[in-house]
Amino acid sequence: MRRLLSLLILLFALPAAAGLFDSRPSASLGGINNSADFLPVREAFHLSLVESTPEQITLRFVAAEGYYLYRHRFQFKTGDAEVALGEARIPAGQQKTDDYFGEVEVYYGVLDIELPVQNPKRRPFTLQVGYQGCADKGLCYPPETESFSIAGDGAAPDNAATSDNNDRSLSWRAMALFFLAGLGLTFTPCVLPMLPILSGVVLRGQTGGMRSFLLSLAYVLPMATGFAVLGALMGVFGAELNLQARLQSPWVLVPFALFFVLFALAMFGLFELRLPQVLSSRLDRLAGNAKGGSFLGAAVLGTVSSLLVS
Incomplete structure (x- = not known):
C-alpha cells in the first residue's frame, strides 16, 4: 500500500513540476517548432x-x-x-x-x-x-x-x-574566481559518488602513490575540458538557437518527466533494468581482460562521462 501511495504521489507531482498544469502561457504554444519563433x-x-x-x-x-x-x-x-x-x-x-x-x-x-x-x-x-x-x-x-x-x-x-x-571580458581575477568556485564544488555531497568511480573504475585498486594521482588527472582533465568546450558552445550558440525557449517546450519536459516516472518505478522494484545477456557477457570479458590503471582508458572515460552528464 505504501508503494502504491508513493507511486500515485509521484505520478501527480512530476507533471505538475514540469509545468503541465501551469496557467502561464507556454513558450511553444503547443507547436513543436514554435519555440524557434522567439x-x-x-x-x-x-x-x-x-x-x-x-x-x-x-x-x-x-x-x-x-x-x-x-x-x-x-x-x-x-x-x-x-x-x-x-x-x-x-x-x-x-x-x-x-x-x-x-x-x-x-x-x-x-x-x-x-x-x-x-x-x-x-x-x-x-x-x-x-x-x-x-x-x-x-x-x-x-x-x-x-x-x-x-x-x-x-x-x-x-x-x-x-x-x-x-x-x-575575461580577466585573471574572473578566472581565479571561477577556479575557486569549481574547487568549492568538489566539497559538496553531490561529488561523493565520484569517489567509488575513481577508486573502482579508474584506479582499479591501485590506490596511493604518484601513479594514482596521475590516473586521477587523466580522468578529471578530459572531463573538465569536455565541460568547458560544451559550456563555451552553449554561450556562443545559445542565444542564436533559442535554447531557453526550446527547453521550456512541453515536447522536452514531458518526455523527461516520463523518464523519471519510468526510472522511479524501477527503483520501487516494479521491474529491473539490465543489459541484454549478450552485451553484459562481452562487457564482463572486456573488463576482466583490461589492465587496471590505464591512462588512455581513464581519459576516454572522463570524456564520455562529460558527454553523458551534459
Whole structure:
C-alpha cells in the first residue's frame, strides 16, 4: 500500500513540476517548432544611442512586434564616480497584468529615454544600461546589460552599444574566481559518488602513490575540458538557437518527466533494468581482460562521462 501511495504521489507531482498544469502561457504554444519563433534578446530589443551631449544622453529602444520592456527593470550606471546621472525621463507606458511580475508598466515598439548627465570635468566614461523584457507568447528573457563608451565632450566614439565588453571580458581575477568556485564544488555531497568511480573504475585498486594521482588527472582533465568546450558552445550558440525557449517546450519536459516516472518505478522494484545477456557477457570479458590503471582508458572515460552528464 505504501508503494502504491508513493507511486500515485509521484505520478501527480512530476507533471505538475514540469509545468503541465501551469496557467502561464507556454513558450511553444503547443507547436513543436514554435519555440524557434522567439528572437535572440538583442534582436527582440534593439538599443541605440540617439544623441549624446555633455548635459544629456538620449537612448532609443526598439522592441520587435510582440515583445515588451518593463519600466521597473531599467537601470542606468556609469563607470566613473565623478560622473553623475540624473533621474531618467521615461514617458508613460502601458499597464499590463504580467504573468511574472503582476501589475506592471511596459513598453511596446519605440521608446526614447532622456538621461541627464552631470560631468563638470568632461571626463570620458562608460554608460551601462540594464533592461529586461518578455514576449507576449510567454518567454521572459533574463536581465540584459549593454554599455556605451562616452567621450568627454559627450560624443560616443563607437556610435553603438558595445556587447558588454567591459563586463564580459575575461580577466585573471574572473578566472581565479571561477577556479575557486569549481574547487568549492568538489566539497559538496553531490561529488561523493565520484569517489567509488575513481577508486573502482579508474584506479582499479591501485590506490596511493604518484601513479594514482596521475590516473586521477587523466580522468578529471578530459572531463573538465569536455565541460568547458560544451559550456563555451552553449554561450556562443545559445542565444542564436533559442535554447531557453526550446527547453521550456512541453515536447522536452514531458518526455523527461516520463523518464523519471519510468526510472522511479524501477527503483520501487516494479521491474529491473539490465543489459541484454549478450552485451553484459562481452562487457564482463572486456573488463576482466583490461589492465587496471590505464591512462588512455581513464581519459576516454572522463570524456564520455562529460558527454553523458551534459
